[in-house]
Amino acid sequence: MSPTATNTNAAQDDGGPSPLSLVLSYPNLTSPSTIASLRRAMVGLGFFYLSDSPLESERDRLFALTRRFFSSNHTSPEEKRSIEQEKSRHFRGWSGLGLEHTQDKPDNREQIDLGIESPAFPQGLQPHYLNLYGPNQFPASIPELRDAVLSYMEKAEEVTVHLTKAIEMALGVEEGRLGDCLGLEGKEEGFEKIKALAQRSTPPTDAELEDALPRFLPYERMKLVKYGSEGNPQGVGAHRDGGWITLLATDQQPGLQVEDVAGQWIDVPYKPGCILVNFGQQLERVSSGLIRAATHRVHIYPSPDGRVSLPYFSMPSLRAVIDPIPRGEMSAEALQEEESRDAEKRMGGRKTVVPEGDLHGSATEEFGHTAWRSLIRSHPNTFQRWYGKVGA
Ligand SMILES: O=C(O)CCC(=O)C(=O)O
Numbered sequence: 361m362s363p364t365a366t367n368t369n370a371a372q373d374d375g376g377p378s379p380l381s382l383v384l385s386y387p388n389l390t391s392p393s394t395i396a397s398l399r400r401a402m403v404g405l406g407f408f409y410l411s412d413s414p415l416e417s418e419r420d421r422l423f424a425l426t427r428r429f430f431s432s433n434h435t436s437p438e439e440k441r442s443i444e445q446e447k448s449r450h451f452r453g454w455s456g457l458g459l460e461h462t463q464d465k466p467d468n469r470e471q472i473d474l475g476i477e478s479p480a481f482p483q484g485l486q487p488h489y490l491n492l493y494g495p496n497q498f499p500a501s502i503p504e505l506r507d508a509v510l511s512y513m514e515k516a517e518e519v520t521v522h523l524t525k526a527i528e529m530a531l532g533v534e535e536g537r538l539g540d541c542l543g544l545e546g547k548e549e550g551f552e553k554i555k556a557l558a559q560r561s562t563p564p565t566d567a568e569l570e571d572a573l574p575r576f577l578p579y580e581r582m583k584l585v586k587y588g589s590e591g592n593p594q595g596v597g598a599h600r601d602g603g604w605i606t607l608l609a610t611d612q613q614p615g616l617q618v619e620d621v622a623g624q625w626i627d628v629p630y631k632p633g634c635i636l637v638n639f640g641q642q643l644e645r646v647s648s649g650l651i652r653a654a655t656h657r658v659h660i661y662p663s664p665d666g667r668v669s670l671p672y673f674s675m676p677s678l679r680a681v682i683d684p685i686p687r688g689e690m691s692a693e694a695l696q697e698e699e700s701r702d703a704e705k706r707m708g709g710r711k712t713v714v715p716e717g718d719l720h721g722s723a724t725e726e727f728g729h730t731a732w733r734s735l736i737r738s739h740p741n742t743f744q745r746w747y748g749k750v751g752a
C-alpha cells in the first residue's frame with residue numbers, strides 16, 4: 361500500500377461503513393434495495409462494484425489479447441508504432457509510456473485508445489469535434505482483437521443503458537430524462553449518413569451536416585491500458601472522468617485509488633466477479649451535483665508484469681447539451697440521501713486536488729466541445745500534429 365493510502369478491506373465487507381463497500385448486483389439492479397444502494401454511491405464516493413454484469417463473459421478474452429499485445433515477446437516496437445495514436449486524427453491507436461498527460465504531467469502507462477467504430481467525416485470540417493468519429497486502429501498480428509473489443513463495447517453499451525435507467529429511478533426523474541442524452545437511438549441511420557458524406561467528392565453543406573449529425577448519435581470510448589512496472593509513480597494522475605459512466609475492469613494488481621471527501625487516497629481492491637463503476641462529470645452536471653464524479657488515480661507499485669486495465673467510458677451524444685435537472689424535480693429519497701453530506705459541509709466541504717467541475721460545459725455548449733477539450737489536453741502530440749496550425 362502507498363504511504364498515503366488507507367486499506368479499506370472492501371472485499372470482505374458488503375454493507376458496512378466503508379465508503380467502498382457497495383456491491384450492486386446487475387441482475388437485481390432495479391430492485392428497491394439496489395436502487396437505495398445506488399443512491400448511496402451517487403452521493404457518496406461516486407464509485408461502486410457491479411457484480412454479474414454481461415461484461416464478465418467478455419473480459420477474460422479481452423484481457424488475454426491485451427496482455428498479448430503489450431508483451432514484448434509478441435509485439436515489436438515497429439508494430440506498435442504502425443498503429444500509433446498520432447497517426448489518427450480521431451485520437452485512436454497506441455501511445456507509448458509517458459505520452460498521455462494528466463494535470464500536465466506524463467502518465468506512466470501505454471495504451472490503445474479506442475472509440476465507437478464508425479465512418480469518419482471528411483477532414484477539415486467544423487466543429488473540430490466531428491473528428492472524434494472514425495475508425496479504430498488494430499494491430500495486424502492480433503486479428504481477433506477487433507472482434508473482442510467491439511463485442512466488449514457492445515455489452516458495455518448495454519450495461520450503461522441499464523445503469524442509466526437505474527439512475528433515473530434513483531433520482532426519481534422520468535424514464536428517458538437521462539437516457540436521451542446518450543443518443544443511441546439514431547446510431548445505425550446516423551452512421552450511414554456519415555458514410556454517404558465520406559464517399560462524396562464535394563464537401564457537405566451546413567444543412568447536410570446538420571442532417572448527418574442529428575441530436576441522437578452516440579459516442580463512447582475505451583482504452584486497453586498497460587501500466588509501467590517501475591519508475592514514475594504516476595500511473596494516471598488524479599482526475600475525474602469527463603464522461604457519463606465509466607465501467608472499469610482491472611486485473612488483480614493494486615494501484616487504483618479514490619479520493620475520499622477529506623482528500624485521503626483509498627486503495628480500491630480488485631474484487632472477483634465484479635467490474636468497478638464510477639460516474640463522470642456529465643452525470644455530475646446533469647444531476648446538479650447530486651451525483652458525484654469520483655476523483656481517482658493509479659499509483660505505480662513496482663511489479664514484474666505491470667498492471668493491466670480496461671476502462672470503458674460511456675459519453676453523452678456529442679450533440680447533447682447537458683442541462684442540469686433542478687433539485688425540485690428529484691424525489692424526496694434522493695434529496696434525503698444527499699443530506700448524508702451534512703457532515704462534509706460542516707468540515708468546510710470536500711477536499712480535493714482536482715478542481716470541481718473542470719469538464720462541465722456551459723448552458724449552451726454541446727458536449728462535443730467539452731469532449732474535444734478533454735482529449736486535446738490529454739494528447740497534446742496528436743493534437744499538435746493534426747490541428748496545431750488551425751488552433752482548438
Ligand atoms: O486503470 C485504472 O484502474 C483506472 C484508469 C482510469 O482512471 C482512466 O483511464 O480514466
Ligand SMILES: [Fe+2]
Pocket residue numbers: 599600601606656
Ligand atoms: Fe479515470
